[in-house]
Amino acid sequence: MSELVIEKVTKSFADKKVLEDISFTVKEGEFVSLLGPSGSGKSTLFHLIGGMYSPDSGAFYLDGKKINGKRGAISYTPQSSSLFPWRTILDNVVLGAELFAKPNYDQAREMLEKAGLSGYENAYPHQLSGGMRQRVAFVRSLLSPQSFICLDEPFSSLDEFTRLEMQRWLLSIWEENRKSVLFVTHNIEEAIYLSDRIIVLSSNPATTKREFTIPFARPRKEELLLSEEFLQWKKAVYQELR
Template sequence: MSQLIVKNITKSFNKKVVLEDLSFTIEDGEFVSLLGPSGSGKSTLFHLIGGMYSPDSGDFYLDGEKITGKRGSISYTPQSPSLFPWRTVIKNVVLGSELYGKPDEQKAQTMLEKAGLAGYEHAYPHQLSGGMRQRVAFVRSLLSPQSFICLDEPFSALDEFTRLEMQKWLLDIWGQNRRSVLFVTHNIEEAIYLSDRIIVLSSNPATVKREFNIPFPRPREEAMHLTEEFLRWKKEIYQELRVLQ
């Protein structure tokens, strides 16, 4: 587990400011979702945290250490699973730890079993469904040595029922590890169901518009989607996003 501090981040491309003086903190073991209009810079922020870009100004701190422009400090799962087609499932999930010289295939086997992938260890990505490939990608993130995970709309390509099953699975697996997670989604219900806190970003350029502390206890139950309180939260967050369009 770890704490991430995003401090006064500004980033421009071709003289267009995408992120402006953006600041927030993710605490140890916290699951935080980012919501905002399309093009509000959510994926750009992930690339900055991961060190793929450098900000024009501002810094990132992980457990007090400055990681601005530094690669390899976090585990990042993009929208597509990004599995290597020539590697088996188990070889894909140990890749992150393999890069650091510490692959543990026994631990990987246990995690795959928890993910409902027992028997698929030696299958190749093309032999798996979309939901199964996403599970493999997330297990890879959990097995990577980094303590902070960024998830960029990992369920956006899935149908509604598969998406809900993946959300439940994610909460179950995450609850056993409690890594700090920053999760990007466009789906308000998904953000409420998964998160301890939701950060709403404005656009043109992106700044923190508002934060919502989600009060539902853990473990989360699927039935919470049908409660009046859940609907109230959905309406309030929807109204906040609507004025940003």
């Protein structure tokens, strides 16, 4: 497991400042969600963590090591599943491991079975539904050697019922592995239901506006979504986003 420390990160593109003095920590085995208005720089922050480009100032530390501009330090799941259409499902899920070492196909088959995808190992991405492809993408992240995962709105394109099913599935799989997760979403209910903590970003330029520590015990049940306490938390987060 890994701890990520984001320390006073600022980033501009041309003359537009996107992130300003962003600071927070994701502890070992913690599930943290980022909430903020559209265009507030959440995806930009992920690209910086992943080393696609470097911050103008500030730093990222993973287990105490500075990772500014370093690729391959974290596992990243984008909004679309980004599966290779010419590779089978089994070959897609071992891709991250394949880049670093010899993949463990037995472990991959076991994870696909836990994901409800047994029998689809030799299928191709176009033969699966959107929800199934997102499961494949998350299994790929879990099988990658990195112990820190960034999830960028992985359920945004799914209908409400499929989305809830995917949230339940994600929590059940994550409970077994407890990799550190930083999760971007626009959905307040999703953030509360999944997370240990929620970081609220302001609009342009994005700053760390507020942090909420979610008190609900794990494992979490679906009935939690209809409780009065859950509604009170939803109101509090909504007011902060406004």
